[in-house]
Amino acid sequence: MLNKTVVLTVLAVTAAAALALQRTSTQRTPQLENDSVKVWKTLILPRQPLEMHRHENGRVIVALKGGTIRIVPQSGTPRVLTWETGKAYWLTPDPPGELHGDENVGPGDIEVMVVELKR
Secondary structure, rough: OOHHHHHHHHHHHHHHHHHHHHHHEEEEEEEEEEEOOOEEEHHHHHHHHEEEOOOOEEEEEEEEEOEEEEEEEEEOOOEEEOOOOOOEEEOOOOOOOOOOOEEOOOOOOOOEEEEEEEE
């Protein structure tokens, strides 16, 4: 009985540590990809900017947990978007050669499902 309790305790502590570690950085988790779409889930922690990147194609953002994000283009003016939980939004492709970074400027996590169309 003691061994079973020790094993269960170790498993619970390990799972809790893994969950805490997962919440210390922004995450992008692939969900589906085929000839038509690429889908991923992104968790954006407060004040954890995403590195510079670009989107060749338009995409739908579905806010699983909404919040306010600042999109900072390599050149040009940043824009701030507020995504409401449960709502979907359309984002156009980035201009040719243009990179941008994203930053969660709100107090809580933002979690979105991204469906990027392929051409």
